Amino acid sequence: MMIEKKELQELEILKHVEETPCLSNRIAAEKLGCSIKLAHEVLKKMAGRGLLHIKKVHSRRWDYFLTPKGIAEKARLTMGFLNFSMYFYHEARKLSSQVCRDLAESGVKEVSFLGAGDLAEIVYLGVKEWGMELKSVYDDEHERFLGHQVYSLKSFNSQLSDKILVCMYDPVQPTQNKYLPRGLEANESFYWIFN
16 A cells, blocks of 8 residues: 555645645645656646646736546545555554564663654654663654654764664655665664564
């Protein structure tokens, strides 16, 4: 069960247009994290499929409106995203609990996290469930995690003897096996939730 990147892009556009008709190629590109040319193509295809109605205000401004088909597609994509989110949560909870159980049963008392986002919150449940303690957290996008100081990824020392639970994932392929952000190299102390 996966939601495609294209579908996430379309959902972002549909949500924006529902809030305001003002949408330029530049704004679409920022929302989608892509080039202006690609954003233009996405908007053109969505209009061609009847999801958007375009009204030319003047030569430099075009307003976008959801069509009935666009409203239905937004509802479908939203349900798909919610279903995937629930699937992701349940899989992450089940798998992280098993990883934590295996570590606890092998005598591990403390673990560290790579990542302080939503997956880390799920994994933390397993850490507590199996009586372990969280020693350190490394992430570049958060300063605190459930009362713990978060250290930058640059300060992470891969030579540490800690057991490291990798609580990061690729947003495009969240359940990808053995994901690591660029610049980090795996070693035998790393444990992945999606493995």
